[in-house]
Amino acid sequence: MTGVLILGASGLAREVLPVLREQGRDVLGILDDRHAELPRTVGGVPVLGGIADVGLYPDAELLACVGPSGVRSDVVARAESAGARQWATVVDPSVRNPGDCPVGQGSILLAGVTLTADAVLGEHVVAMPGVTVTHDCLVGDFATLAAGVSLGGAVRVGRAAYLGMNASVRPGVVIGAHATVGMGAAVLTDVPSTKTWVGVPARQLKAGVRP
Numbered sequence: 001m002t003g004v005l006i007l008g009a010s011g012l013a014r015e016v017l018p019v020l021r022e023q024g025r026d027v028l029g030i031l032d033d034r035h036a037e038l039p040r041t042v043g044g045v046p047v048l049g050g051i052a053d054v055g056l057y058p059d060a061e062l063l064a065c066v067g068p069s070g071v072r073s074d075v076v077a078r079a080e081s082a083g084a085r086q087w088a089t090v091v092d093p094s095v096r097n098p099g100d101c102p103v104g105q106g107s108i109l110l111a112g113v114t115l116t117a118d119a120v121l122g123e124h125v126v127a128m129p130g131v132t133v134t135h136d137c138l139v140g141d142f143a144t145l146a147a148g149v150s151l152g153g154a155v156r157v158g159r160a161a162y163l164g165m166n167a168s169v170r171p172g173v174v175i176g177a178h179a180t181v182g183m184g185a186a187v188l189t190d191v192p193s194t195k196t197w198v199g200v201p202a203r204q205l206k207a208g209v210r211p
């Protein structure tokens with residue numbers, strides 16, 4: 001069976017489904033390990049089973065719709081060990097990418113995302129509505145840019161980093177792998193891997209991480 005199979009019955013999945021429908025792409029359904037507790041349909045498509053069931057759909061294009069970067073990375077790894085072969089990429093028709101910046105497989109770019117010039121987005125990146133990625137930025141695999149994030153020129157976002165809504169990052173800054181930047185932060189200096197930084201100007205938050 002061909003078509004897109006979504007991993008994760010999430011809000012992100014319900015945001016992506018109308019885009020897929022608008023593009024006339026077939027959606028087979030959703031796999032989620034909580035399937036026994038979920039309704040039979042989510043966002044108008046059937047909940048078919050758990051992540052381990054990907055092997056039952058060898059011709060499907062898979063799409064990990066899981067918001068938190070680290071969890072998305074785990075879901076993709078588990079799906080690949082269960083036989084996942086091909087990943088869908090979803091780019092809303094309103095996305096501006098006039099310089100044809102590369103976007104890795106499995107990535108999701110929602111309405112109004114702008115990529116200006118010479119930026120590179122890795123695999124399984126999620127860019128939510130209104131994200132701006134300017135010249136020479138490198139966005140690592142599994143990074144998440146929540147709605148309204150703005151990256152200045154040549155910013156580097158590490159693998160599976162998570163930037164909360166409306167965070168802004170000064171040109172040239174490096175956000176470490178698995179780091180979290182809180183909503184509304186203004187990031188002026190590099191953020192170390194795995195740490196959570198918040199505020200204006202952004203500073204390390206000592207408490208836990210729960211994006």
Ligand SMILES: CC(C)(COP(=O)(O)OP(=O)(O)OC[C@H]1O[C@@H](n2cnc3c(N)ncnc32)[C@H](O)[C@@H]1OP(=O)(O)O)[C@@H](O)C(=O)NCCC(=O)NCCS
Binds near residue numbers: 164184
């Ligand atoms: C930064 C973040 C991950 C911290 O989450 P958390 O670990 O659960 O933190 P808490 O809510 O327990 O707050 C801990 C402290 O940090 C402060 N804080 C939390 N988020 C903050 C932010 N974005 N900016 C400034 N301070 C923040 C809280 O006021 C609190 O301060 P206090 O200890 O002085 O009371 C989270 O608040 C955040 O910004 N997530 C991004 C959400 C998002 O954009 N989601 C998009 C998907 S729809």
